[in-house]
Amino acid sequence: MRGLGTGAIRPSGALKAAVAAVAAIAALGLLVSACATGGTGARDEGPAGSQSVVAGTAKPSASPTTKEPTRLDVVKLVKDDPQVANAVKEDLKPCVADEYPVDVSYGDLTGGTVNDIVVNVMTCGDAVGVGSYVYQLKNHRYQNVFKAEDPPVYAEIDRGDLVVTQQMYEKGDPVSYPSSEEVISYRWSTSHFTEQARTHNEYSNAVGNSGTAAPTGN
Numbered sequence: 289m290r291g292l293g294t295g296a297i298r299p300s301g302a303l304k305a306a307v308a309a310v311a312a313i314a315a316l317g318l319l320v321s322a323c324a325t326g327g328t329g330a331r332d333e334g335p336a337g338s339q340s341v342v343a344g345t346a347k348p349s350a351s352p353t354t355k356e357p358t359r360l361d362v363v364k365l366v367k368d369d370p371q372v373a374n375a376v377k378e379d380l381k382p383c384v385a386d387e388y389p390v391d392v393s394y395g396d397l398t399g400g401t402v403n404d405i406v407v408n409v410m411t412c413g414d415a416v417g418v419g420s421y422v423y424q425l426k427n428h429r430y431q432n433v434f435k436a437e438d439p440p441v442y443a444e445i446d447r448g449d450l451v452v453t454q455q456m457y458e459k460g461d462p463v464s465y466p467s468s469e470e471v472i473s474y475r476w477s478t479s480h481f482t483e484q485a486r487t488h489n490e491y492s493n494a495v496g497n498s499g500t501a502a503p504t505g506n
Contacts, residue, residue, distance in 0.1 A: 383412035
């Protein structure tokens with residue numbers, strides 16, 4: 289085995305220690321760099337970023353509840369309705385201040401997701417019903433799906449059915465004492481109301497011999 293020539297220099301113990309220290313520092317620097325990049329030496333993108341977006345996605349809010357029209361909204365609805373008789377519209381005026389002679393009921397008659405509206409228009413003095421209407425919300429607009437305009441008339445909701453009371457007068461009957469009445473029940477069928485039952489009630493003519501004469505139909 290050949291020995292070292294005279295030009296070769298054997299590293300001393302101090303030089304070996306210095307080289308070892310530099311190597312340790314370099315290794316420590318690589319370790320710190322790896323930790324800063326997630327241990328892979330590359331930026332955190334792709335699937336990791338997608339997971340964080342999913343986790344931070346807010347739950348969708350519930351659908352807002354449709355607000356029922358106010359009494360004044362309903363009055364405007366009736367006045368703007370081309371199916372309402374002009375005589376009814378002309379009489380639809382405030383009795384006192386901004387109080388209109390209308391009764392408004394909200395309920396399910398047509399099986400929709402929003403309540404239907406039943407409107408009764410009356411006279412201010414005697415509260416005689418001059419028009420009854422049902423409005424259904426369809427395509428974001430209320431549409432007239434029923435009307436009765438032979439006074440005195442009054443409509444209401446009864447266990448999911450539309451019940452219309454039509455008072456009948458004979459000549460000379462006062463408003464407060466009709467001779468009879470018809471009570472008609474309607475039920476919604478696909479796109480319109482159909483008659484389900486009809487009841488006729490006769491009243492005694494022994495009372496009510498005085499008073500305001502009964503109104504006549506349009």
